[in-house]
Amino acid sequence: MITNKTALLAVLLVASVAPCLAANPANGQRLYNMHCAACHGPRGEGVHPEAPKFRMGERLEQPDLVLMQSVKTGKKTMPPFFGVLQDPQILDILAYVRTLR
Ligand code: HEC
Known part of the structure; x- marks a missing residue:
């Protein structure tokens, strides 16, 4: 049986480890x-x-690392997001984008 403890x-373990991993x-x-x-x-x-x-x-x-580079530098009409978004934020976005398929 899983106790409350x-x-x-x-929960504490996942909350403390997850941000570094995923x-x-x-x-x-x-x-x-x-x-x-x-x-x-959207x-x-x-x-x-x-x-x-x-x-x-x-x-x-x-x-992801290649896509992140394009997002940072911009590509054709896409503006550069360097200085606007930090690397972990771009990786969060790419993780979301991959759920849209
Ligand atoms: C002003 C419109 C615009 C905005 C805003 C924009 N993009 Fe783009 N994005 C584009 C266009 C146009 C391309 C295609 C460029 C090309 O032809 O290679 C593109 C390409 C990409 C690619 C593919 C890059 C590659 O190397 O093939 C990714 C990934 C991407 N965008 C992610 C993002 C993310 C994440 C954001 C928000 C942080 C964003 N885009 C905001 C217009 C935009």
């Missing part, structure tokens, strides 16, 4: 809606004519 311990897609969703959805679409459907449709998996075959 065990459950509490588990990106946070819920935080990513909030940031995506704020900074990216205008062009890429559901990744692509609003801006040249913006990849994340919903169709476009560009998502590339690893």
